[in-house]
Amino acid sequence: MSKARAIGIDIGGTSLRAALVDSSGHILAREETATLAQAGPQAVVQQIADLVAKIAPDRTGITGAGISSPGPIDTERGLALGVPTLAGWSDIPIASMIQTALNLPVRLENDAIAAAIGEWKFGAGQGLSHLVYVTISTGIGGGVIADGKVLRGRMGMAGHIGHMTIERDGAPCACGNRGCWEAYASGTAFARRISPHFPNPKSAFAAAPSGDPRALQLVTEQADWLGIGIANLLHLFSPQTVILGGGIANGFPLLLPGITHRVQANAMPAFRDVPIVPAALGENAGLIGAAAMVM
Numbered sequence: 431m432s433k434a435r436a437i438g439i440d441i442g443g444t445s446l447r448a449a450l451v452d453s454s455g456h457i458l459a460r461e462e463t464a465t466l467a468q469a470g471p472q473a474v475v476q477q478i479a480d481l482v483a484k485i486a487p488d489r490t491g492i493t494g495a496g497i498s499s500p501g502p503i504d505t506e507r508g509l510a511l512g513v514p515t516l517a518g519w520s521d522i523p524i525a526s527m528i529q530t531a532l533n534l535p536v537r538l539e540n541d542a543i544a545a546a547i548g549e550w551k552f553g554a555g556q557g558l559s560h561l562v563y564v565t566i567s568t569g570i571g572g573g574v575i576a577d578g579k580v581l582r583g584r585m586g587m588a589g590h591i592g593h594m595t596i597e598r599d600g601a602p603c604a605c606g607n608r609g610c611w612e613a614y615a616s617g618t619a620f621a622r623r624i625s626p627h628f629p630n631p632k633s634a635f636a637a638a639p640s641g642d643p644r645a646l647q648l649v650t651e652q653a654d655w656l657g658i659g660i661a662n663l664l665h666l667f668s669p670q671t672v673i674l675g676g677g678i679a680n681g682f683p684l685l686l687p688g689i690t691h692r693v694q695a696n697a698m699p700a701f702r703d704v705p706i707v708p709a710a711l712g713e714n715a716g717l718i719g720a721a722a723m724v725m
């Protein structure tokens with residue numbers, strides 16, 4: 431008997447990905463294209479339909495399509511609410527548009543929550559009842575599993591952890607506020623701090639192991655900012671583990687000592703032994719998590 435299969439779609443401001451996933455979380459087929467981010471919602475819906483036609487020309491046994499989208503989106507009503515990276519995605523019934531185009535049941539999810547579901551079901555959080563997934567790239571996003579359930583909150587918008595204020599009247603954030611965690615600990619903030627010395631985070635991570643003092647200092651500072659936010663998350667959600675994903679997670683082994691140092695200083699003793707681990711599914715977490723939602 432063949433296993434259930436579902437389609438996962440990951441809409442990014444840069445890349446659009448689609449995958450056919452089986453009930454064990456294995457990717458059976460995968461396609462990717464550059465998102466027509468400035469062309470409006472209908473053009474992106476057509477791109478999704480084209481990708482799905484490639485990965486699943488035969489729809490037999492496919493249970494539905496899960497959509498991972500950047501926010502803010504109202505996942506209860508299937509609405510895009512003004513996604514900054516996608517032109518025209520404002521008060522658009524994106525879930526029903528995709529459902530019509532694919533002729534399949536569709537579920538819409540905030541991208542970081544979809545990735546958290548992927549890591550929970552098939553990655554670094556398998557078997558756990560409580561976890562926090564943190565994605566650190568251009569911004570910082572999050573997804574929380576609590577008491578064995580996905581924490582969605584009002585309109586499915588829970589877990590916007592990058593916008594917790596950690597500094598009064600601090601650095602400006604893309605959201606319009608000041609002092610957000612994202613303004614200090616995102617990949618963008620890290621790239622800005624290292625820019626006088628290194629062209630990109632990758633080169634700073636490459637220079638640190640050989641003992642380059644500037645690289646070590648910048649990586650330690652980045653780890654410290656991450657640790658401040660992670661200690662807050664431990665107190666808020668009491669997870670069994672914290673999973674770090676996104677581009678900055680490529681430097682995980684170098685960042686972990688500094689993160690741990692700050693967490694040991696800031697977290698109350700009962701919270702200090704929670705493991706902090708790298709994501710296991712990489713850039714496929716959102717695709718696999720989205721598919722898992724409709725399996």
Ligand SMILES: [Zn+2]
Nearest residue numbers: 593603605610
């Ligand atoms: Zn913010």
